[in-house]
Amino acid sequence: MLDMLPLDQIIIAILGWLAIGGIGIIVPRNFTLISRVLFPLGALCSLAVALFALTAIVATPQVAILPFGLPDLPFHLRLDALSGFFLFLLGAASAGISIYAAGYLRPGEGTAPGLQCLLYHFFLASMAGVLLADDAYAFMVAWETMALTSFFLVTSDHRSAEIRRAGYLYLLIAHVGAVGILLSFGVMAGSSGDYTFDAMRTFSTEGIWPTVAFLLALFGFGAKAGLLPLHVWLPEAHPAAPSPVSAMMSGVMLKTAIYGLLRVCFDLLQVQHWWWGVLLLVLGLASAIFGVVFSAVQSDMKRLLAYSSIENIGLIFVGFGLTLVFKSFDMPLLAALALTATLYHCLNHAFFKSLLFLATGSVLHATRERNLGKLGGLIHRMPWVTWLALIGVIASAGLPPLNGFVSEWLLLQSFLFTSGLPQGYLNMLLPVAAAAVALIAALAGFAMIKFFGVVFLGQPREAKLAQAHDAGRLERLGLLWLAAGCILLGLLPNVVIALLDPVTNLLVGSGLRGAASSQGWWLLAPISEARASYSPAIFLGGILLFTLFVFVAVRRCYHGRLQRGPAWDCGFPQQTGRMQDTAEGFGQPIRQVFSPFFRLTREHPSPFDAQPRYRVVVEDPFWSWIYLPVARLVERGTRLVAFLQQGRIAIYLLYSFITLLTLLVLTRG
Amino acid sequence: MNFYALFAQLLELVIALLLAPLLTGWVNQCRAWFQNRSAPPLLQTYFTLHKLFHKDALLAHNASSLFRAAPYIIFSCMALASAIVPTLSTDLIFSPAADAIALVGLFALARIFIALAGMDVGTAFGSLGARREMLIGFLAEPALLMVIFTTSLISQSTSLSTIVETLAHREFVIYPSLAFAGVAFTMVSLAENARVPVDNPTTHLELTMLHEAMILEYSSRHLALIEWAACLKLFAYSCLGIALFFPFGIPEAADPASLAVAGAILVFKLLIGGFLLALIETINAKMRIFRAPEFLGTAFLLAVLAMLVHLLLEVGP
Numbered sequence: 001m002l003d004m005l006p007l008d009q010i011i012i013a014i015l016g017w018l019a020i021g022g023i024g025i026i027v028p029r030n031f032t033l034i035s036r037v038l039f040p041l042g043a044l045c046s047l048a049v050a051l052f053a054l055t056a057i058v059a060t061p062q063v064a065i066l067p068f069g070l071p072d073l074p075f076h077l078r079l080d081a082l083s084g085f086f087l088f089l090l091g092a093a094s095a096g097i098s099i100y101a102a103g104y105l106r107p108g109e110g111t112a113p114g115l116q117c118l119l120y121h122f123f124l125a126s127m128a129g130v131l132l133a134d135d136a137y138a139f140m141v142a143w144e145t146m147a148l149t150s151f152f153l154v155t156s157d158h159r160s161a162e163i164r165r166a167g168y169l170y171l172l173i174a175h176v177g178a179v180g181i182l183l184s185f186g187v188m189a190g191s192s193g194d195y196t197f198d199a200m201r202t203f204s205t206e207g208i209w210p211t212v213a214f215l216l217a218l219f220g221f222g223a224k225a226g227l228l229p230l231h232v233w234l235p236e237a238h239p240a241a242p243s244p245v246s247a248m249m250s251g252v253m254l255k256t257a258i259y260g261l262l263r264v265c266f267d268l269l270q271v272q273h274w275w276w277g278v279l280l281l282v283l284g285l286a287s288a289i290f291g292v293v294f295s296a297v298q299s300d301m302k303r304l305l306a307y308s309s310i311e312n313i314g315l316i317f318v319g320f321g322l323t324l325v326f327k328s329f330d331m332p333l334l335a336a337l338a339l340t341a342t343l344y345h346c347l348n349h350a351f352f353k354s355l356l357f358l359a360t361g362s363v364l365h366a367t368r369e370r371n372l373g374k375l376g377g378l379i380h381r382m383p384w385v386t387w388l389a390l391i392g393v394i395a396s397a398g399l400p401p402l403n404g405f406v407s408e409w410l411l412l413q414s415f416l417f418t419s420g421l422p423q424g425y426l427n428m429l430l431p432v433a434a435a436a437v438a439l440i441a442a443l444a445g446f447a448m449i450k451f452f453g454v455v456f457l458g459q460p461r462e463a464k465l466a467q468a469h470d471a472g473r474l475e476r477l478g479l480l481w482l483a484a485g486c487i488l489l490g491l492l493p494n495v496v497i498a499l500l501d502p503v504t505n506l507l508v509g510s511g512l513r514g515a516a517s518s519q520g521w522w523l524l525a526p527i528s529e530a531r532a533s534y535s536p537a538i539f540l541g542g543i544l545l546f547t548l549f550v551f552v553a554v555r556r557c558y559h560g561r562l563q564r565g566p567a568w569d570c571g572f573p574q575q576t577g578r579m580q581d582t583a584e585g586f587g588q589p590i591r592q593v594f595s596p597f598f599r600l601t602r603e604h605p606s607p608f609d610a611q612p613r614y615r616v617v618v619e620d621p622f623w624s625w626i627y628l629p630v631a632r633l634v635e636r637g638t639r640l641v642a643f644l645q646q647g648r649i650a651i652y653l654l655y656s657f658i659t660l661l662t663l664l665v666l667t668r669g
Numbered sequence: 670m671n672f673y674a675l676f677a678q679l680l681e682l683v684i685a686l687l688l689a690p691l692l693t694g695w696v697n698q699c700r701a702w703f704q705n706r707s708a709p710p711l712l713q714t715y716f717t718l719h720k721l722f723h724k725d726a727l728l729a730h731n732a733s734s735l736f737r738a739a740p741y742i743i744f745s746c747m748a749l750a751s752a753i754v755p756t757l758s759t760d761l762i763f764s765p766a767a768d769a770i771a772l773v774g775l776f777a778l779a780r781i782f783i784a785l786a787g788m789d790v791g792t793a794f795g796s797l798g799a800r801r802e803m804l805i806g807f808l809a810e811p812a813l814l815m816v817i818f819t820t821s822l823i824s825q826s827t828s829l830s831t832i833v834e835t836l837a838h839r840e841f842v843i844y845p846s847l848a849f850a851g852v853a854f855t856m857v858s859l860a861e862n863a864r865v866p867v868d869n870p871t872t873h874l875e876l877t878m879l880h881e882a883m884i885l886e887y888s889s890r891h892l893a894l895i896e897w898a899a900c901l902k903l904f905a906y907s908c909l910g911i912a913l914f915f916p917f918g919i920p921e922a923a924d925p926a927s928l929a930v931a932g933a934i935l936v937f938k939l940l941i942g943g944f945l946l947a948l949i950e951t952i953n954a955k956m957r958i959f960r961a962p963e964f965l966g967t968a969f970l971l972a973v974l975a976m977l978v979h980l981l982l983e984v985g986p
Contacts, residue, residue, distance in 0.1 A: 376791065377731065377791060379733045379735060390735075394778070397777075397781060398774075399774055399777055399778045400767075400771055400775060400778060405771075409770055409771065409774075412770055413827070416818060416821060416822065416827065427980060428977065428980055431818060431822070431976050431977075431980065432973060432976075432977075434814075434815075434818060435811055435814070435815050435818075435969070435972075435973055435976075438810065438811035438815065439807070439811040441811075442777070442806060442807035442810035442811055445777060445780075445781060445803070445806065445807065445810075446804075448781075449781060449784050449788075453785055453788035453796070453799060454788075457735070457785060457788040457789045457791070458788050458790070458795075459731060459790075459791035523766075529828070530826055530828060531825065531826045531828065531831070532768050532770075532827040532828055533765045533766075533768060533828060534766070534767060534768055534771045535765065538763070538766035538767075539749075539766060539771070539775075542745070542749045542752075542766070543742065543745045543746060543749060544745075545745075546744070546745030546748050546749060547744075550741055550745065551741055554722065554890050554894075557722070558722045558723060558890065559725075560726075561725040561726065562725070562726045562728060563726065563727050563728070564727075564728050564729070564730055565727050565728070566729065566730060567729035567730070567731075567790050567791075567792050567886055568729070568792075568886055569790075569793065569794055569795075570794060570873075570885060572792075572793070575791075575792060575793075577791060579792070579793045580788075580791050580793060580796050581788075581796035581797060581799075581800060585800070586796065586800050588800070589800060589801070589803075589804040592959060592962075593804075593962050
């Protein structure tokens with residue numbers, strides 16, 4: 001198997017996933033087999049995909065034609081550097097998630113384990129299919145399979161009405177988006193009727209049609225990625241899904257949308273306009289600010305992470321937009337810098353967001369609680385999950401020396417280069433956008449501190465938390481894998497940049513490898529050392545060395561004596577866990593500073609209440625701005641059309657007859 | 670990497686560690702003079718640290734290992750930060766390891782650990798302080814980054830050494846943008862170092878504490894490390910201000926003669942800086958916590974203005 005082409009190797013690994021899913025549905029109730037054998041095997045397939053994809057990134061593009069599909073349109077597959085990179089992301093992140101899922105599955109939770117096994121592995125295979133597809137038909141088939149399998153995974157606990165509602169919303173927006181993608185492919189195929197991507201690459205570069213195709217693709221892929229204003233499904237679907245599925249959707253599936261838009265913008269369309277980039281930049285910034293502000297006021301831990309995903313997708317789109325701007329002004333090196341930041345952030349987000357979602361899964365299993373207001377103090381009960389989640393939190397807050405900081409650093413660097421653009425206004429506006437990125441990064445820190453501090457630190461807010469148990473062995477392994485990814489991606493930026501080099505060369509015709517690798521593995525200097533440099537290894541080494549030195553020095557020069565006593569707290573004698581800040585309390589400064597963002601409903605207790613209650617509901621304003629009016633409009637429209645539905649067969653036959661007649665007349669003329 | 674660079678780096682680190690408590694002592698002394706009180710000795714901070722290190726550590730029953738590790742991490746972050754900012758020479762070993770953006774990241778890392786430590790014991794004041802500190806943090810950090818962006822647009826680099834070399838050693842140009850950026854930087858530094866008008870380092874009144882509320886549960890060596898780290902942070906910010914706005918006198922070379930001159934100039938600048946800080950703290954009153962967003966918002970807008978002034982006036986269309 002090792003001397004085959006990477007494409008064939010990857011196809012075999014995908015078939016492996018399909019086979020595992022198939023076996024799962026044959027033995028739907030055999031819990032031990034499914035959780036102890038099939039899911040770990042799936043993780044092995046993921047690992048294989050990641051390894052083979054690594055070789056594919058540097059190999060020449062390969063094509064294959066599968067003997068399925070329509071009679072005159074078989075499935076075309078193509079594996080180039082871009083697909084290879086995203087396949088690596090898929091394989092590397094899903095390896096950890098699958099191992100975790102093996103330990104996370106519990107008999108009697110949600111649908112039958114065999115069915116979950118089938119859906120989960122078909123979901124993985126369909127994502128790989130999206131990344132490999134080389135014609136619109138294969139792409140749409142894989143895309144729809146991905147949407148459907150993930151829908152069934154989201155609604156795996158379908159007895160709850162809330163979860164069914166979330167699943168419905170997800171399915172609806174996924175399909176509205178799919179229509180956009182389909183139309184975009186239709187525009188690009190033109191009148192030729194040839195739906196292979198090869199034919200689309202020769203699509204005309206003149207007139208309005210490339211812009212139409214771009215906008216349709218932006219709508220379609222934006223709906224999947226959770227770009228404003230099509231983000232509303234994310235905070236509903238992520239909390240509803242089982243945690244490994246949330247991790248997979250947030251960490252990996254959102255990236256397939258990024259992949260799709262990259263494919264359309266830089267590969268299929270041969271022309272780019274600078275204002276496309278500005279549009280993406282503005283949408284990305286809006287999503288990021290909106291996402292981070294909302295994530296800071298949530299009180300459900302998975303919703304908090306879901307809004308944080310919107311923020312990260314926003315940042316990815318900011319980098320994407322910058323890449324488009326630079327590419328359209330023909331500045332390949334800067335475009336490569338911005339694109340590197342974008343792709344790097346995709347990879348980082350896949351790791352740290354999966355890690356955090358899986359950590360919430362362990363908390364959920366240990367406490368049966370998603371509400372931040374009823375958690376707390378888990379560091380004493382669940383040390384493994386706590387410390388691994390801390391790594392994810394630091395990475396997600398974009399702090400050195402972990403991976404989140406590297407991509408943010410690269411993004412800010414690419415903003416600082418914009419002053420050479422031929423557009424005067426852009427020169428002015430882009431640094432202000434950099435200010436917004438800085439604000440977003442700082443707010444992300446706030447949201448992450450809230451998440452970690454309220455869940456894991458302090459005193460338990462409920463008595464039942466004393467029974468919480470740490471994650472099992474397989475769960476720990478999955479978490480460890482992802483945490484190690486966060487650390488390695490943070491410490492070895494030059495290795496990652498060398499990996500991204502073929503991708504940026506393919507898409508924008510330049511790479512950073514030369515500049516980055518001339519300094520040695522430990523120093524990241526994307527343009528030159530005098531311009532900007534950062535060395536995470538020295539950073540981490542410095543902090544660890546200082547810490548060790550101070551620790552030893554304090555003990556040598558003085559002593560290490562320690563006593564325990566009750567907490568001081570300015571001398572207040574009675575302390576309970578209820579006196580700590582709740583999630584609402586911690587988010588209060590954000591509600592105050594960003595009050596125009598929110599629709600708040602608050603209930604204050606009166607001083608004479610026997611059972612005082614404080615309630616605050618923060619609503620997403622986009623519901624009342626867009627979704628509810630659209631829903632009302634659709635309802636009114638359908639009521640107009642409803643008179644057609646008479647319920648009598650004769651009338652329906654009449655409709656068919658009239659349609660047939662009309663068609664005959666039309667085709668005659 | 671040469672011998673002098675290593676020597677300059679070590680010297681800078683040692684000077685930072687030793688001089689930082691002295692700077693705090695100097696500010697306290699100046700403030701006492703302004704406020705017509707009898708001043709504590711200049712070396713008071715050292716005495717306090719020494720006393721704290723001698724005491725037995727007292728921990729709350731449910732303090733976790735994160736709580737115990739945090740002071741060491743915060744201290745090393747601040748030590749690393751003061752080693753990164755060029756004060757005596759621009760030829761340092763650590764200078765390629767972290768540019769100005771990474772320096773801001775380092776401050777943020779320390780802030781996150783102190784906030785987490787504040788939440789760890791689970792008292793009402795700890796989480797209150799953590800929340801307020803993060804509020805100040807997310808308002809101050811973008812403003813600080815904008816200040817740094819302005820200076821790095823001028824020198825076409827985010828590396829602190831290159832910024833200093835550009836501003837101090839090329840032909841003398843007056844940059845109006847730096848005036849705006851300087852005011853913004855001063856406001857941010859006041860907030861970040863828990864100074865009046867945003868916070869009061871001497872208060873222990875429950876409702877007004879920010880920084881002090883988070884570290885209420887700390888005692889002895891842990892508290893000493895945190896206090897020392899606070900001194901180092903003030904020192905690092907002062908040096909950053911000097912490097913960005915008054916870099917004259919920081920040599921590029923690292924031979925002993927120029928290091929000695931640079932050291933003398935640095936002490937002189939710090940004396941003036943500490944004096945001005947005490948003046949600001951005396952003539953201002955502490956503001957309500959929810960006035961802080963306005964204060965830092967102003968700083969942010971000033972920093973953005975500085976950048977626009979630079980792009981409009983200094984680069985030219």
